[in-house]
Amino acid sequence: MKHTSQFAAGKILATCQNGVGILTIDNPERKNAINAAMWRAIPDAMHWLVSDAGARVVMLTGGGTKDFSAGADISEFPTVRKDTATARVYESDNSAAFSAIRNARIPVIAAIRGICYGGGFGLAAAADLRIAADDAAFAVPAARLGLAYPADAVQDFFHALGPQLARKMLFTGLAVGASELCEAGFLMEITAPAALDAAALSLAEIIAANAPLSVQASKLALRAVATNDDDLLREAEVIGAATFDSADYAEGRAAFAEKRRPVFSGR
Structure with missing residues (x-):
């Protein structure tokens, strides 16, 4: 039986069938940018998948066919991240979302295609396993925006990327391709774009059966x-x-x- 639930006005989708949960960042018209309500909804969606829907593994993905996530929705920053006080509240929501992925008691697989920037990259770094299409591009543009990235997410980058590549990406803000991140061990596999979902789902089904x-x-x-x-x-x-x-x-x-x-x- 398939279970489905929606969060953040339908922009965070959660489904579960046969122990395999799928959490979708569903904002494709904005390259799956994550607004404040979506950040707050991610822990709720993860809790529903694990505690209510019975997921044994979760696949994290972006809606549509092009991108994983462009990261935080910058159009909101003049309101929700305009100064230190508002940024602390906003980043608390960021950290709760990263923690929901990182500290879930079940494995989380990130299936990544297209753009995977900023907060989207942070969610992927918090996951246990990562598979990407060969068109995936990764960046942490904080230094180009004049802001600091949440410290707990930096910790995820350090562990997932290794110290040198984490420093390169944080200090430069430059985009890096899937092949370099696979060589660094951040990605376990690269696929053709059309094969990504099947590869991630196959891995999820193996884990769910254990x-x-x-x-x-x-x-x-x-x-x-x-x-x-x-x-x-x-x-x-x-x-x-x-x-x-x-x-x-x-x-x-x-x-x-x-x-x-x-x-x-x-x-």
Whole structure:
């Protein structure tokens, strides 16, 4: 059964079917630029996908056929980001959106085509896995706009791009192509534009078919290592140990013995 919900007047779309959630930034007439209401809606959409719709993995994508996201909607800046006070509120919403992707208990796959700039690039950097079409272009234009990028998003760039490429992109604001980011390890795969959605969906379906508790324990442990967070590491150890008492572990052993594909329930 397919579940669907809309947020931010339909500009953030969430669907889920067979454990695969899709979160779409749906503003194609503006290259999927993200306005303030859309930033605020992203955590709500992620919560709905994970907690209400039962997603085991989420695919993050841009609406239409051309672009992932041009980033924050600059036309709003004279109102919502006009000075330090308003910028703090705005960037709090940015950070909540990045955190919803980064800290989701399930994996998030970014499927990227066309423009992936600024805040859109930040959302992609917060994802666990990234696949891009060969026409994708990436940039962090903050230095060309005279503003500073949220520090937590800079942390995502540092981890995802590596220190040298992160510095290059933040300091110069120059656009970088998919091939360079694939070589740097930011992207796991490059496809033809027409093949992007199928490649991302295939990966999502493989993940969704695996034992959810096992995948969640792995994601938490990877986050703990990346951030050198001892508290997260202990939490991951507790969740990992609990998998051995789960129904899914019993199902996995039974399926192996019976030479059949396991059917995991997430319990």
